[in-house]
Amino acid sequence: MEINASELWEKTLKFLKYRIKEMDITEMDYNTFFKNVEAGDFSNNILSLNCNSSLIKDKMEKYKKDIEETVNDIFIVSDEKIKISFSVRSKELSPDNIYRIKEHRNKMKTGLNVKNRLDNFIVGDNSKLAFNACLAVVESDVSVYNPLFIYGGSGLGKTHLMQAVGNAILEKSPEKRVFYCTTEEFINDYITAIREGRMKNFRDVFRTLDVLLLDDIQFFEKIFARGGGDTEEEFFHTFNKLQESGKQIIMISDRYPKDIKNLSKRLESRFVAGLSVEIQYPSYETRKAILENIVETKKIKIDNNILEYIAESVSSNVRELEGILNGITARANLLKERITLQQVQDEITSRMRSQQSKINAEKIIEVISEEYSIPISDMKARKKQQEIVNARQIAMFLLKDILDLNLTTIGGLFGGKDHSTVISSIRKIEGKIEESTVFKKELDRVRQKIVQ
Template sequence: MSITAQSVWNNCLEFIKDNIQPQAYKTWFEPIKAVKLTDNALSIQVPSKFFYEWLEEHYVKILKVSLTKELGEKAKLVYIIKMENTYGNKQPFTEKIPSSNRGSVKAQDVDIPLNNKSPELRNPFVIPGIRNVKIESQLNPNYSFENFLEGDSNRLARSAGLAVAAKPGGTSFNPLLIFGGVGLGKTHLAHAIGVDIKDKYPEKTVLYISAEKFTQQYIDSVKKNNRNDFIHFYQIIDVLIIDDVQFLSGKSGTQDVFFHIFNHLHQNGKQVILTSDKAPVDMQDIEQRLLSRFKWGLSAELQNPDFETRVSILKNKLYRDGVEMPEDIVEYVAKNIKTNVRELEGAIISLIAQSSFNKKEITIELAKQIVEKFVKNTKREVSIDYIQKIVSDYFQMDVDTLQSKTRKRHIVQARQLAMFFAKKFTKASLASIGSQIGKRDHATVLHACKTVDNLSSTDKQFRKYVEDITKKLSV
């Protein structure tokens, strides 16, 4: 039997899979493709320079052991980094790097020079007429890494944030895009990175701004005919943090100006940090050339915190506020408020307030009353698991059948409906939805959503399915 690159890599993967955590295997090894085998050198393709650096930093030993087992002591590993080329050339940009020999990999890019005849840079944060050279960072010092507790739901994003704070502009996490649902800590983490950079590098110019405010400033600069001053102001920033970048959706003028600012900062080794409620693949009405740049660095998702992380968050909040609370009450709140950190902390604050204002002892009964009101008054976020259960029950099948590989028409339609409602009712990315509903990819989810839209408008019976399930999920 001839040895191929794929067979060697498959054997390596079997060994690696047995020796690392399942989530780590899925994140860092499933996306790799075996390309070719020449003598003792195996070439593998990885999606980005960041990916390559992460493997070399964290998994080089296990890679070496697994490859030596297959190809002997003279085994070599060559990385091929495939990057998107956005300038019309259909050939992907690739560069080969031998293992443990870090070369620099850079996508070719073009920056459009902007002539600025005015020697003075106008700071959009300063009231006209008042001279002020110093640029205030607009950061909130209360948002720090110390009170952004680590858990499985945020470990990658937090670790990347720490790496950026230690070496802004000097890692492959540029840009760093932090995405996730409401109240999961995107803004907190973005501020924490900025605050840490200001502590470590006081001479660096750090600026935090919401995409909404950025857009408003750009509109004002066009009205006042000083667009170039606006661009040049942003081009002197060392670390630019833009919150809720999805707000740029559909705003072509603002996207165009941000594209030039981004290019300039990136090419000059400056750091860009973005937050969004969606992954780049799910963003609507954002230009492709901008989306491709968002994908250059790292997109790190913040997910709903698990029970242990929720308990830690509550205990940390109580400790910072100097309040003691029985363990069973903390656990009760953590068990019943699952969707986001903001609601979690809000419930604890309400509990403390009720107790102190009404001079009531904090009991499980009081906690139940607060949590019940809190959950009722908050728009319930439906989980993907819950959607799968509702859809499965509606079609009288179990969840395993819904997730199975079968192509039976009624099961396929049920699965497509589950994907459609997961996209409609949750903030999860298409990739995350596909992974949870039968380990499908994001393209399958996109196809499912289009199919449901088409059938709803042409098939009366199918439209009834959609209406019935919508009612059940909206209760």
């Protein structure tokens, strides 16, 4: 009797549903991972299962033995046991789905880049929770983790992941109204709507969405610092309308909601009411996987030991990794050369020198001033308000840490402070780093802004 792979997997899933407690998995994991696996074929007593991403495959491999036991409990083919084989497959859209998505997008601009997909997002320990939450949003027919707030440093793939959710939702339900924009674009559209008397149109667009994807939420910090009360009021009511209607909201920021300054308590409480997940800097293994994915996608010929060297040498973010690969690939193509380790070393050294040459004391002080909304003139004066002292101490610490300026020079940049004041400031910041992981993360984020 011929066995249908799909029917076999469906029956297995139903039995597994009753065994999840025994297998020590949660209902959420079952819905997020097991339901994102589809049957391939069944031949030679091997059931091939297709996973929608490498994360799902890695997770399913851990339950392979349990799944094989379940399959063999419910279906006996011969004396030979049925084996399970997992693979990752890229989901291809049917011509009908492609047409429906294009038709929908022609009627309403989504702001999405169709190249950003869940199956080409490299998942590591740094992003596993965020990716898992995004999968749950896509798979659920109702809004979950609402709002979903994803935060982390620049260049870590937050925008890719959020746009991938939008694309996946449209693939599943092409009729849905999904819209991606930055916070700055939202504010600019709002101001233009007021000026041109199109507020009804503006509200019709934003308040009737099924999914709102809003990037760079930290931009509100600048607007509200200037007294943007009307903007906050409009966003507050838009947010409330969508949430009350059961519509999904996903937001991105470079910091945790409570670390965004100038937010009103009502907005802050709404931002943290859902699920906040952090994407951290990638580990060596994740950086290597990202490089391998880029190489495979762009069909770049490069030795594995060179990829290992890049992954070991560059620990900042995904954009930097891709930038280095693009640089050395362009050179190799233009000069008809083979990519060598020496070329890669030269490229990385050149980029480091370029970055360092752009960093000076003035830039560091400007970034601190902007980050903490303290005028440079106040930082250089003898004012002793706590928020000014705090910004001044951080600036002194980073001037020493990044540029290794001597104490007298640092003191001179702040109105002639003596070296004992500078030493005291640096030690206070060092103490805060030891005492608070939250403060350490804040400082790391500021440092990253400076070096970028």
